Amino acid sequence: MNRKKIVILGAGYGGMITTVKLQKMLGTNDAEITLVNKHDYHYQTTWLHENAAGTLHHDRTRIKIADVVNLNRVNLVQDTVVAIEQDEKKIKLENGELTYDYLVVSLGFEAATFGIPGLLEHAFTIGNINSARLIRQHIEYNFARYNNEKEERPELLNIVVGGAGFTGIEYVGELVNKVPELCKEYDIPREKVRIINVEAAPTCLPGFDEELIEYTMNYLESKGVEFKLGTMLKQVSADGVLVEKDGVQEEIPSQNVVWAAGVRGNSLVEEAGFESARGRITVGEDLRAPGYDDVFIIGDCALVMNKETGRPYPPTAQIAMQEAEVTAHNLKTLVQGGDKLEAFKPDLKGSVASLGHGQAIGVVFGGKKLFGMSAVIMKKIIDNRYLLKLGGLGLLLKKGKFNIFK
Numbered sequence: 001m002n003r004k005k006i007v008i009l010g011a012g013y014g015g016m017i018t019t020v021k022l023q024k025m026l027g028t029n030d031a032e033i034t035l036v037n038k039h040d041y042h043y044q045t046t047w048l049h050e051n052a053a054g055t056l057h058h059d060r061t062r063i064k065i066a067d068v069v070n071l072n073r074v075n076l077v078q079d080t081v082v083a084i085e086q087d088e089k090k091i092k093l094e095n096g097e098l099t100y101d102y103l104v105v106s107l108g109f110e111a112a113t114f115g116i117p118g119l120l121e122h123a124f125t126i127g128n129i130n131s132a133r134l135i136r137q138h139i140e141y142n143f144a145r146y147n148n149e150k151e152e153r154p155e156l157l158n159i160v161v162g163g164a165g166f167t168g169i170e171y172v173g174e175l176v177n178k179v180p181e182l183c184k185e186y187d188i189p190r191e192k193v194r195i196i197n198v199e200a201a202p203t204c205l206p207g208f209d210e211e212l213i214e215y216t217m218n219y220l221e222s223k224g225v226e227f228k229l230g231t232m233l234k235q236v237s238a239d240g241v242l243v244e245k246d247g248v249q250e251e252i253p254s255q256n257v258v259w260a261a262g263v264r265g266n267s268l269v270e271e272a273g274f275e276s277a278r279g280r281i282t283v284g285e286d287l288r289a290p291g292y293d294d295v296f297i298i299g300d301c302a303l304v305m306n307k308e309t310g311r312p313y314p315p316t317a318q319i320a321m322q323e324a325e326v327t328a329h330n331l332k333t334l335v336q337g338g339d340k341l342e343a344f345k346p347d348l349k350g351s352v353a354s355l356g357h358g359q360a361i362g363v364v365f366g367g368k369k370l371f372g373m374s375a376v377i378m379k380k381i382i383d384n385r386y387l388l389k390l391g392g393l394g395l396l397l398k399k400g401k402f403n404i405f406k
């Protein structure tokens with residue numbers, strides 16, 4: 001019996017959906033399925049801004065892989081991928097090596113720092129469970145320090161968020177709920193704390209609907225957020241940031257700098273020698289890497305062009321999951337000896353950004369705008385729908401979001 005070896009790298013949205021689909025679609029005799037991930041849990045990246053603010057405990061965000069993947073059917077290898085050697089069909093891990101017949105690369109994203117001096121060393125990024133926990137604890141520690149210092153030290157209380165795109169705005173939305181709690185906890189007057197959102201584009205949520213942008217800014221400003229739009233982050237140091245608008249520079253003291261302004265594909269993809277732009281590979285219609293019929297690239301490591309706009313689709317969980325479904329289908333075809341592969345066609349259902357407790361905005365169903373509570377409800381539906389898809393009713397009841405005011 002010649003069972004094909006399918007190896008899936010990364011248990012994010014793309015890797016998890018590929019795995020749970022394949023375990024249902026393929027018989028034991030069809031293929032040996034291996035899932036490799038750094039941890040024994042999957043986390044919902046789309047909730048990490050809440051963990052980073054401290055408005056949601058990280059245990060709500062992580063899901064034990066064994067709770068949704070059938071380990072009698074799938075080999076789970078908890079290890080870190082260090083290299084993909086596609087010419088030898090080999091994966092180098094920190095603690096071993098794997099070979100494959102078919103590979104799925106779903107290793108997600110890394111922060112793009114655009115060469116800004118000091119950013120890598122002094123700013124935090126919301127990238128995984130542990131980096132989110134670090135941000136939460138770091139900010140709380142600085143609040144705890146504040147009243148124990150002899151001198152006034154505003155850098156302990158100023159929070160600078162770089163980027164007012166989706167992630168930056170969602171994080172700032174959580175901070176406006178968390179900061180008053182921290183102030184109460186550590187005897188700090190709320191007016192001493194600044195939440196400053198720096199964005200190079202002339203608006204927040206660049207590319208989004210204007211009415212929704214206005215709603216977002218009005219709401220967040222009413223909660224004390226200072227927007228610095230059309231402003232470039234030039235430098236980050238241990239004690240603050242240097243920003244520039246219209247040629248005028250300003251220093252903002254801060255030991256709480258969170259960079260949420262750019263992502264790129266996992267650098268392992270570049271190092272493997274695939275042709276990529278910022279770690280993202282322009283994949284074929286069937287989601288295979290050009291020139292490699294045995295390698296599928298999905299999620300934030302893949303780049304799919306939108307033929308209508310001539311621009312790539314933005315990397316989202318929504319797209320990663322849809323790509324995973326097509327990949328599972330195509331792998332089934334290949335291991336069963338077929339060659340007619342399905343083409344990936346994104347079915348964009350819209351996007352909804354949360355703005356903290358009881359607030360959100362979004363566009364769904366081909367253009368319907370949502371504000372406030374209707375957007376909050378839609379966001380919960382999207383989050384809960386994913387849990388249902390991944391692990392059925394049991395997972396939904398365990399991890400779902402049902403309180404529309406939190």
Ligand SMILES: Cc1cc2nc3c(=O)[nH]c(=O)nc-3n(C[C@H](O)[C@H](O)[C@H](O)COP(=O)(O)OP(=O)(O)OC[C@H]3O[C@@H](n4cnc5c(N)ncnc54)[C@H](O)[C@@H]3O)c2cc1C
Nearest residue numbers: 010011012013014038045080081108299300315316317318
């Ligand atoms: C705060 C935030 C909010 C977001 N909100 C939304 C939203 O509302 N809607 C939306 O559609 N998208 C949203 N996104 C984008 C979305 O989260 C990503 O597009 C999505 O996570 C990509 O899925 P993926 O499967 O490619 O990778 P990921 O979900 O990032 O998973 C990658 C996996 O690979 C593992 N891994 C990485 N490197 C290694 C290694 N070397 N060895 C072993 N394992 C490794 C990681 O541990 C992880 O489990 C948001 C992103 C952020 C950061």
